[in-house]
Amino acid sequence: MAADAFIDVENLSVLFPLYHGSSRSLKKMVVAAASGRLGKDQQQRVVVRALSDINLHLESGVRLGLVGSNGAGKTTLLRVLAGVYEPVLGRLRVKGSLNALLDPNLGMNMELTGRENILLRGLYNGLPRSSLPRLEEDVADFAELADFIDLPVRIYSAGMVVRLGFALATAIKPQILLMDEWFLAGDAVFMDKARTRLEAMVRGADILVLSSHSTEIVRTWCSRVLWLDQGKIIADGPAEDVLDRYLGSVPQHPVAALA
Amino acid sequence: MSSAVTTIAPATELDLRADMTIATRNRWAVADIAGGLKLWRLAWALGWLDIRLRYRGSMLGPFWLTISTGVMVAALGILYSTLFKISVRDYLPFLALSQVLWGFLAALVSEACTTFTDAEGVIRSVRMPFFVFSMRALIRNIVALGHNIVVIVVVFAVFSMWPTWEALLALPGLLIWIIDGLALTLLLGAFCARFRDIQPIVNSVMQIAFFMTPVIWKPDQLGAAGIAKLPLNPFFDLLEIVRGPILGSDVMLMTWVGALLYSAALWAISWAFFVRARGRVTFWI
Numbered sequence: 397m398a399a400d401a402f403i404d405v406e407n408l409s410v411l412f413p414l415y416h417g418s419s420r421s422l423k424k425m426v427v428a429a430a431s432g433r434l435g436k437d438q439q440q441r442v443v444v445r446a447l448s449d450i451n452l453h454l455e456s457g458v459r460l461g462l463v464g465s466n467g468a469g470k471t472t473l474l475r476v477l478a479g480v481y482e483p484v485l486g487r488l489r490v491k492g493s494l495n496a497l498l499d500p501n502l503g504m505n506m507e508l509t510g511r512e513n514i515l516l517r518g519l520y521n522g523l524p525r526s527s528l529p530r531l532e533e534d535v536a537d538f539a540e541l542a543d544f545i546d547l548p549v550r551i552y553s554a555g556m557v558v559r560l561g562f563a564l565a566t567a568i569k570p571q572i573l574l575m576d577e578w579f580l581a582g583d584a585v586f587m588d589k590a591r592t593r594l595e596a597m598v599r600g601a602d603i604l605v606l607s608s609h610s611t612e613i614v615r616t617w618c619s620r621v622l623w624l625d626q627g628k629i630i631a632d633g634p635a636e637d638v639l640d641r642y643l644g645s646v647p648q649h650p651v652a653a654l655a
Numbered sequence: 656m657s658s659a660v661t662t663i664a665p666a667t668e669l670d671l672r673a674d675m676t677i678a679t680r681n682r683w684a685v686a687d688i689a690g691g692l693k694l695w696r697l698a699w700a701l702g703w704l705d706i707r708l709r710y711r712g713s714m715l716g717p718f719w720l721t722i723s724t725g726v727m728v729a730a731l732g733i734l735y736s737t738l739f740k741i742s743v744r745d746y747l748p749f750l751a752l753s754q755v756l757w758g759f760l761a762a763l764v765s766e767a768c769t770t771f772t773d774a775e776g777v778i779r780s781v782r783m784p785f786f787v788f789s790m791r792a793l794i795r796n797i798v799a800l801g802h803n804i805v806v807i808v809v810v811f812a813v814f815s816m817w818p819t820w821e822a823l824l825a826l827p828g829l830l831i832w833i834i835d836g837l838a839l840t841l842l843l844g845a846f847c848a849r850f851r852d853i854q855p856i857v858n859s860v861m862q863i864a865f866f867m868t869p870v871i872w873k874p875d876q877l878g879a880a881g882i883a884k885l886p887l888n889p890f891f892d893l894l895e896i897v898r899g900p901i902l903g904s905d906v907m908l909m910t911w912v913g914a915l916l917y918s919a920a921l922w923a924i925s926w927a928f929f930v931r932a933r934g935r936v937t938f939w940i
Contacts, residue, residue: 412938413938420852421852422856423852478780479669480778480780482937483671483672483673486673487672487673488671491667491668491669493666502777502781503776519696520697520777520781520783
């Protein structure tokens with residue numbers, strides 16, 4: 397596998413059109429066009445600037461943490477890096493195999509058995525048939541499914557579903573690992589077990605991009621931190637520097653700050 | 656060191672920019688279709704899964720499709736052969752075939768509208784060729800058609816009407832259906848993601864088309880002048896290129912010309928729209 401994975405983001409912006417009410421309806425658009433209002437409508441279309449003028453270059457070996465408040469654009473940036481949202485302005489270049497852990501239950505179907513879900517995930521990832529038994533064994537092992545593997549996921553305990561989702565998501569080893577914060581949530585017993593597996597995966601990845609609210613998690617896993625606010629980069633630099641500035645700016649006790 | 660994690664993700668290379676030329680957009684659309692075809696096993700699994708889940712917990716499973724189609728054909732067959740004063744023997748095989756084929760077309764057109772909106776969760780969390788979901792919708796409907804074919808076989812057997820070798824001429828027609836079906840899912844899938852009031856419009860268009868097209872009535876009931884005008888109806892052309900050969904009736908040259916022209920137009924429109932919409936669909940769903 398080529399070792400030269402990289403991510404390059406140039407002047408990237410993502411704008412979300414807010415479709416609501418009449419802009420969702422073809423009939424109303426046609427009526428508006430007929431009465432000469434369409435041009436105006438297009439100009440006045442409400443958009444949300446989710447990411448604004450982002451520049452970022454990540455080489456092999458980078459462990460990047462994304463911090464920022466809710467709605468700062470962390471998840472959107474992960475989705476852009478994963479190629480889900482295509483840039484509305486600017487350019488994105490990505491090289492290297494990529495795995496984005498964004499949705500814990502991606503493509504999981506509660507009506508299917510554990511085994512069928514594992515095979516389906518293999519298909520989603522376009523894995524060759526020969527690697528499927530290996531995947532199945534690995535996931536079933538970690539999720540401790542045992543005899544439940546041939547029963548529908550619907551009857552699993554909540555803990556088993558979490559373990560299965562986690563095992564599936566972490567079964568595939570990428571060069572570029574994009575991870576959302578949900579991934580580090582879970583009860584303590586599970587996290588102990590999950591941590592080892594996740595650490596192995598992170599060590600194996602060339603590039604890690606991790607989004608989290610917890611500065612502790614970012615401090616542990618990341619060497620570089622990108623601070624986003626309202627879709628703009630506020631700071632980008634060594635983890636300690638940026639985190640200190642970030643913590644300095646965020647009220648530590650929101651309740652006290654309000655008072 | 657990391658023995659637990661051994662499965663390697665397939666390599667990707669992306670170069671996405673906002674100011675793409677039409678040529679680049681075309682290349683991405685072609686790459687989408689090529690990538691989708693590579694994932695045919697996934698599309699196949701998802702298509703079958705849709706059918707299985709739709710009928711989960713029912714004893715007969717997908718054969719409910721067969722039974723409901725069978726009952727409808729039997730009831731309509733007896734009613735309309737009386738109304739039209741045609742013998743059941745002449746009418747029922749025609750109706751069974753027409754009804755099953757039309758059922759496939761109508762369901763495919765209607766479900767094309769939700770091709771992408773149904774897959775919202777997946778589309779928003781991984782980059783995946785949109786064509787996979789098109790293939791999924793098509794495969795799902797072909798599986799349903801496969802179950803309904805039983806009705807045709809039973810009716811043909813009851814009246815001991817066996818198709819001749821000529822029936823093989825239906826195969827090129829079926830190929831056109833597959834190609835058109837994929838175009839339609841790309842077009843309507845993207846268009847309906849943007850405009851949510853399209854699906855009801857599409858359904859009412861199909862309702863009108865059902866009555867305007869010889870599905871339950873026979874083309875020759877129109878008389879010579881009417882038959883000559885039928886190829887103008889795209890639904891008639893497409894239906895007839897498959898139905899005609901199986902019934903052993905001659906397909907007019909104009910019907911084939913119409914079917915090919917309408918298909919070419921459908922692909923041209925679908926492609927032009929998909930090339931522009933591909934990068935935007937994720938924002939719409």
